[in-house]
Amino acid sequence: MARRVFTVAAVVAAAALAGGCTQAVDGLARPARPDVSKVSGLEITTGESGAKPGVPDADLRVENGDGGEMDRLAINALADVAEYWTEQLPANFDGKEFEPVKRLVSYDSNGAGVEICRTNTKGVANAFYCSLDDSIAWDRGDLLPMLDDAFGPMAVVTVLAHEMGHAVQYKLGAKGGVTQATPSIIKEQQADCYAGNFFRWVAEGKSKHFRISTGPGLNQVLATMFFIRDAAGTSAEKQGAHGSAFDRVAAFQFGFEGDPERCARIDEQEIKSRITQQKFDSQDADSGQGKGNLKVDERRHLELLETSLRNAFKQTGAAPPAIKTGGSSCSDDRPTSPASYCPATNTIAVDLPDLVKIGTPPKRGQKGGIGDFAAFAEIASRFALSIQKATGYSLEGPAAGLRTACLTGAWAGTTTEASARLKLSSGDLDEAVAELLADKSLIAADVRGAVVPSGFARVEAFRDGFFEGSGLCTRKYYG
Known part of the structure; x- marks a missing residue:
C-alpha cells in the first residue's frame, strides 16, 4: 500500500471532523462529568453472566x-x-x-x-x-x-x-x-x-x-459484535x-x-x-502483512505516525514528546508495553518486538496480533498522555484512561482528512475495537497502564473522540 495509508478509509465527511477536532475548547460549559464507575448510569459489575x-x-x-x-x-x-x-x-x-x-x-x-x-x-x-x-x-x-x-x-x-x-x-x-x-x-x-x-x-x-454483568459480560457481548462483523473491504x-x-x-x-x-x-x-465501512481503495496495497496493513517496525512508517500525531495535536501548543525505540528508563512511572510514556523526560519509548506482535494481523486459523492500527494507536495513546500533562490534566486514574481513549480517537479522526499522509483504511477501526476490548487495552489506560474495567466505556470514549474531536475529550472526561 502507499505510505499515505495504513488500514480504513472512513466514510465520515471530513467537514464533520475538521475545525476544532484537534484543539481543546476553553470557556464552554462542561457536561456533567461521567461517572467512571458506571456504564450508562449502571454500576460496573463483574458477577456471573x-x-x-x-x-x-x-x-x-x-x-x-x-x-x-x-x-x-x-x-x-x-x-x-x-x-x-x-x-x-x-x-x-x-x-x-x-x-x-x-x-x-x-x-x-x-x-x-x-x-x-x-x-x-x-x-x-x-x-x-x-x-x-x-x-x-x-x-x-x-x-x-x-x-x-x-x-x-x-x-x-x-x-x-x-x-x-x-x-x-x-x-x-x-x-x-x-x-x-x-x-x-x-x-x-x-x-x-x-x-x-x-x-x-x-x-x-x-x-x-x-x-x-456490565463489565466482563458486556465486554463479551461487544466481542460477539466484533466476531460477526463484515470482512474488511x-x-x-x-x-x-x-x-x-x-x-x-x-x-x-x-x-x-x-x-x-x-x-x-x-x-x-x-x-x-x-458509517465508516467501505471498500479498500487503490492505496491499500498488500505489504506482506495482509491488505491494508503496514509493517509497523519500518522507520518510514513510524516517522509518518509521528508526523500524524504532531499535526493532530499541534493546536494545543504542547511540546510534542520524543519517540524513541528501545527500552524505557524512567524515574517516575512504571513502563507499559509496547509503548511507555515518561513524564519526567516527555519521552515515549517503543518496544519494537512487542509492537510487531500487536501489529501483525492473525492468519486464518492461527493466533496472532491485531493489526497495524492497533499498534499505532497504542503509541498514539502515550502521545495523548503527553498532551494531557502539558495542558494540566492528571495522568492517573479512570478519567485519565477514558480521556486517553478519547484523544486517541480524535487523532484517528484526523487521519481521514484529505491532506493526511497516513490514513485510515478498511478494517482499522475494527482493530481499535479489538484492542479496546482486550483486558490490558493500552489505548484506554492511564500512564501506569491501569485500564477502566468497562470495555463498553472504553469504546464509547474512543468513538466520542473520533466523531467529535479532542475538544469533547477534555470537556467530558475531566478530573
Whole structure:
C-alpha cells in the first residue's frame, strides 16, 4: 500500500471532523462529568453472566428441535426478548401491540436440511429472521455451539436478540422507518440497536432467564459484535452488508443507552453521516502483512505516525514528546508495553518486538496480533498522555484512561482528512475495537497502564473522540 495509508478509509465527511477536532475548547460549559464507575448510569459489575440458576425453561413451540442445551438456550432467549418487546413496543410506538413470531425453527446444519424461507438449511451455519413466513431459525449444530464456546451463552442471546430486532422491523413496517426497499445496512444497524435495548433491560435485572454483568459480560457481548462483523473491504452499500465492528458496536451502544425510538430513527441520513465501512481503495496495497496493513517496525512508517500525531495535536501548543525505540528508563512511572510514556523526560519509548506482535494481523486459523492500527494507536495513546500533562490534566486514574481513549480517537479522526499522509483504511477501526476490548487495552489506560474495567466505556470514549474531536475529550472526561 502507499505510505499515505495504513488500514480504513472512513466514510465520515471530513467537514464533520475538521475545525476544532484537534484543539481543546476553553470557556464552554462542561457536561456533567461521567461517572467512571458506571456504564450508562449502571454500576460496573463483574458477577456471573448467562442463565439464571433455578429458573424453569420457557415453553415455546419449536419446529424440528432436539430438546438439547442449545435449543433450550435459544428458546429461553427468544422468550425473554419477546417479553421485552411485549412491554416496549406499545410503550414506544403509539400502543402498537407486539405479535409473537409465528414460527420458531431449530435445525442442525451438519444434518438433513430443512426448508425454511425458500432455503434448504443443509450446511447453512446461521441464524435468521424470514418475513415471508414470520419465522426465526437457528443452527443448533454448528453456529450456536461455536458462539457459546468462544464467547459464552450471552453471545447466543445477542444473535437471537438481533434477529428478533428484524421481526420488530417487519411488524412496525413504515412506522419503524423500514420497508422492503430499505438498504440492508440500515436494517442491520437498527437490529443491532434493538439488541442493545434488550440488553439494557437484562442488565437492569428484568430478564426472567438471564443476567449480565456490565463489565466482563458486556465486554463479551461487544466481542460477539466484533466476531460477526463484515470482512474488511466490504462496502456498506453492498446488499446484505451488516456493518463493521466499529459501526455494529456503535449501534448496539445507541440502543443500550437509549430507547427503541432511538433505534427506529436510524435512517439513510444518519448512516451516511457516521458509517465508516467501505471498500479498500487503490492505496491499500498488500505489504506482506495482509491488505491494508503496514509493517509497523519500518522507520518510514513510524516517522509518518509521528508526523500524524504532531499535526493532530499541534493546536494545543504542547511540546510534542520524543519517540524513541528501545527500552524505557524512567524515574517516575512504571513502563507499559509496547509503548511507555515518561513524564519526567516527555519521552515515549517503543518496544519494537512487542509492537510487531500487536501489529501483525492473525492468519486464518492461527493466533496472532491485531493489526497495524492497533499498534499505532497504542503509541498514539502515550502521545495523548503527553498532551494531557502539558495542558494540566492528571495522568492517573479512570478519567485519565477514558480521556486517553478519547484523544486517541480524535487523532484517528484526523487521519481521514484529505491532506493526511497516513490514513485510515478498511478494517482499522475494527482493530481499535479489538484492542479496546482486550483486558490490558493500552489505548484506554492511564500512564501506569491501569485500564477502566468497562470495555463498553472504553469504546464509547474512543468513538466520542473520533466523531467529535479532542475538544469533547477534555470537556467530558475531566478530573
